[in-house]
Amino acid sequence: MVARYREIKHSIQEDILSQRYRVGEKIPSERELAVQYGVTRVTLQKAMNLLEQEGFIERIHGKGMFVTKVIEDNVYMLNSGTGDSILGFSREFGQQAKITSQLISHQLILAPQPIAGQLEMQANQQVHFIRRVRLIDDVPVLIEDSWINSEVIAAIPETVLEHGSLYQYIEELTGKKIKFYNSVIEGDLFSKDLADLLSIAAGLPMLKVSGVTKLEDGTAFNYSVSYNRADMFKIKNSWVGK
Amino acid sequence: MVARYREIKHSIQEDILSQRYRVGEKIPSERELAVQYGVTRVTLQKAMNLLEQEGFIERIHGKGMFVTKVIEDNVYMLNSGTGDSILGFSREFGQQAKITSQLISHQLILAPQPIAGQLEMQANQQVHFIRRVRLIDDVPVLIEDSWINSEVIAAIPETVLEHGSLYQYIEELTGKKIKFYNSVIEGDLFSKDLADLLSIAAGLPMLKVSGVTKLEDGTAFNYSVSYNRADMFKIKNSWVGK
DNA sequence: TAGTGGTCTAGACCACCTG
DNA sequence: AGGTGGTCTAGACCACTAG
Numbered sequence: 001m002v003a004r005y006r007e008i009k010h011s012i013q014e015d016i017l018s019q020r021y022r023v024g025e026k027i028p029s030e031r032e033l034a035v036q037y038g039v040t041r042v043t044l045q046k047a048m049n050l051l052e053q054e055g056f057i058e059r060i061h062g063k064g065m066f067v068t069k070v071i072e073d074n075v076y077m078l079n080s081g082t083g084d085s086i087l088g089f090s091r092e093f094g095q096q097a098k099i100t101s102q103l104i105s106h107q108l109i110l111a112p113q114p115i116a117g118q119l120e121m122q123a124n125q126q127v128h129f130i131r132r133v134r135l136i137d138d139v140p141v142l143i144e145d146s147w148i149n150s151e152v153i154a155a156i157p158e159t160v161l162e163h164g165s166l167y168q169y170i171e172e173l174t175g176k177k178i179k180f181y182n183s184v185i186e187g188d189l190f191s192k193d194l195a196d197l198l199s200i201a202a203g204l205p206m207l208k209v210s211g212v213t214k215l216e217d218g219t220a221f222n223y224s225v226s227y228n229r230a231d232m233f234k235i236k237n238s239w240v241g242k
Numbered sequence: 243m244v245a246r247y248r249e250i251k252h253s254i255q256e257d258i259l260s261q262r263y264r265v266g267e268k269i270p271s272e273r274e275l276a277v278q279y280g281v282t283r284v285t286l287q288k289a290m291n292l293l294e295q296e297g298f299i300e301r302i303h304g305k306g307m308f309v310t311k312v313i314e315d316n317v318y319m320l321n322s323g324t325g326d327s328i329l330g331f332s333r334e335f336g337q338q339a340k341i342t343s344q345l346i347s348h349q350l351i352l353a354p355q356p357i358a359g360q361l362e363m364q365a366n367q368q369v370h371f372i373r374r375v376r377l378i379d380d381v382p383v384l385i386e387d388s389w390i391n392s393e394v395i396a397a398i399p400e401t402v403l404e405h406g407s408l409y410q411y412i413e414e415l416t417g418k419k420i421k422f423y424n425s426v427i428e429g430d431l432f433s434k435d436l437a438d439l440l441s442i443a444a445g446l447p448m449l450k451v452s453g454v455t456k457l458e459d460g461t462a463f464n465y466s467v468s469y470n471r472a473d474m475f476k477i478k479n480s481w482v483g484k
Numbered sequence: 485t486a487g488t489g490g491t492c493t494a495g496a497c498c499a500c501c502t503g
Numbered sequence: 504a505g506g507t508g509g510t511c512t513a514g515a516c517c518a519c520t521a522g
Contacts, residue, residue, distance in 0.1 A: 001518070003491060029507060040493050042284070045509085055424065060460040061508050062500035179483040182297065187429040187449040187472030205447050207429040216483065217520090218302040230429030237479075241421040241458070243499070245510060271488060282512050287490085303489050304519035459501090491517075498510075 005046035008037050012047065016056050016067055026064045027057065055238040076136070078209070078228075078235045089134055089144065089226075090165035097136045103161050104143075104197065105131040108150060115147045118212050118223045126150045130161060133197050140198045141233070144226040152221040167213075170222075176215040183211030185235060194227055205230035247288035250279050254289065258298050258309055268306045269299065296321075297480045318378070320451070320470075320477045331376055331386070331468075332407035339378045345403050346385075346439065347373040350392060357389045360454050360465045368392045372403060375439050382440045383475070386468040394463040409455075412464075418457040425453030427477060436469055447472035 012027070014020075021027050028036070034044040048065065051057045059065045076093065090099050111119065111127045119127070128148040133140050146166070148156070153170060160169045167178055186208040195202040206227050213222040254269070256262075263269050270278070276286040290307065293299045301307045318335065335341050353361065353369045361369070370390040375382050388408070390398070395412060402411045409420055428450040437444040448469050455464040 001491095005491080031507085040495085041508095042494090042511095043492060046491085048508095058422070058456075058460060059508065060501090061458065062502080062506080063460070064501095064507060066460075177483060180300070181481040183479045183481070185427060185449070185477040185479060187447040187470075189431075189447050203445070205429040205431050207427070211479075216303065218300060218305070218308075228429075235427040237425045237427060237453075239423040239425070241419060243510095247510080273488085282514085283489095284492095284513095285511060288510085290489095301489065302520090304487080304521080306488060306520095486521090488520075489518085491515100493515080494513100496510100496512080499508085501505105501507075503504090503506105 004037075004039055005043050005050075008033075008039070008044060008047040009050045011037075012051060013056060016051075021067050023067050023069050025067050027067060029064060052240055053238065055236070075231075076141075076233050078233055088165055088167035089142075091168065093136060098138070100135045100138070101162055102133040102135065102140070103130075103158060104133060105129065106156070106158065106161060111147065111149075115223050119147065119149050119220045121149055121151075128153070128156055130156070132161060136232075142226050142228040143194055143197055144224060146222055146224040149219075149221050152215075152219055170215075174215060176217055176219075178213060179216040180214035181211055183209050185209050187230070188227075190227070198229065200229065207233055207235065209235075246279075246281055247285050247292075250275075250281070250286065250289040251292045253279075254293060255298060258293075263309050265309050265311050267309050269309060271306060294482055295480065297478075317473075318383075318475050320475055330407055330409035331384075333410065335378060340380070342377045342380070343404050344375040344377065344382070345372075345400060346375060347371065348398070348400065348403060353389065353391075357465050361389065361391050361462045363391055363393075370395070370398055372398070374403060378474075384468050384470040385436055385439055386466060388464055388466040391461075391463050394457075394461055412457075416457060418459055418461075420455060421458040422456035423453055425451050427451050429472070430469075432469070440471065442471065449475055449477065451477075 012033075030041050030044055030048065034041045037044065048057065048059065052059055055068055057065050058068055078092075093099055107129055108126050109129050111121055111123070111125055113123070115127065116123055116125065127150055128146070130146045130148070132144050134142050134144060153173065156166070156169070160166055171177055188206050188208050190198070190200065190202055190204050190206050192202040195204065207230050208225065208227055210225040211223070212220050213224070214220045254275075272283050272286055272290065276283045279286065290299065290301065294301055297310055299307050300310055320334075332341055349371055350368050351371050353363055353365070353367055355365070357369065358365055358367065369392055370388070372388045372390070374386050376384050376386060395415065398408070398411070402408060413419055430448050430450050432440070432442065432444055432446050432448050434444040437446065449472050450467065450469055452467040453465070454462050455466070456462045
């Protein structure tokens, strides 16, 4: 069951990305688009709200809707809290570059207290602990540690960890979509052991992103921390007043 | 003109903050709340969407709506892209601590090329350049550079820069609300000159946040860059699937 | 089966902007 | 005045969860 407003959102998003609607240009009014897509304004507005939140368009009361000028960049953008693809590193960048993973560690451990809390588990339960180095075009760019509730995901094939998308595997295994990602961004310096994994010098700056991932039924199944080379990543962020 | 769904959002937000609805607890259903507030479900849902995006509640299909467990912290949180108060440092933290500013520089200059681009200005126009050190309880915690289109804001009293909220001043002066804030988060190390302004050592980690601010009529009036001590700030971020 | 959130319709009126 | 986005109503049906 795909919601109509999501289809419309993707359709208009494509029209923007393919330059059918040009940067800075006015796009048709809500009323026109509603007729085009055969829906009511309310439904169309839900689509436009998404496009606005994700920074594709700007809406100005009384004037109309305009395609946002997009700023290109030479570093990788982590789209925080927007888009369809906060759903893991593989799916986010797999289109534009060659993504690989190097599995450093994968073991079942007793959940450490703070992580059990984040995952809303009882104490003394087991979690998968996974440490991976992620590479873009064979350059190691970040380290990702994941703690995954083993009662939700019993087994994780190493082939998924090395070559596939963990989140995609989990969506297929559980039959539920990933719904929620709550993260905190911090700045820090690379310690020696982390720096060694990336073959860089200790003391270089990093962006640390940590957060809980939940399924659509509310189950918290994953807590992860990623240590990103600050010279290779930025995080984009957009706020639209109400 | 205050929208009804925003009033309802604030009302329920208050009920959560005041523990009238407890952490983890189920709150009344959409249909019940709609009756309580005398609105239709559509309007009530707009309120709940905001609360969900801002991390106050979780909604689970078929089950209900629940108050999110809030994670307290010992550092200052910059709520990226959520809440009512991305609107400047003063208004964000003025409630919980003593905020002061130290004005380092304030001059009219010709807009440098990249900044003129961000502000959608013609070349050779003047902007205010403002550098301030911000202090929380007399501890310098960040440096903020602002470039402000002088055609939008002709004059900026130094008393505002030293003691008031710049954004509040601009909203009152123009009679328009601030609507849009598009930012990019980066990690870096403090250079010597910036570190000196904060009386810290060079080479410590920072979170750098830069972005454009617009009024509700679409006017880009401000471009700013802030250099935040990474040991004192985190950025909170929440993504909710559609 | 009953209750919940998720989506959608077909209208209406308001507030803002431009000519 | 006419067009635009912003808000709201009073319904309806669907999909998911629980007992």
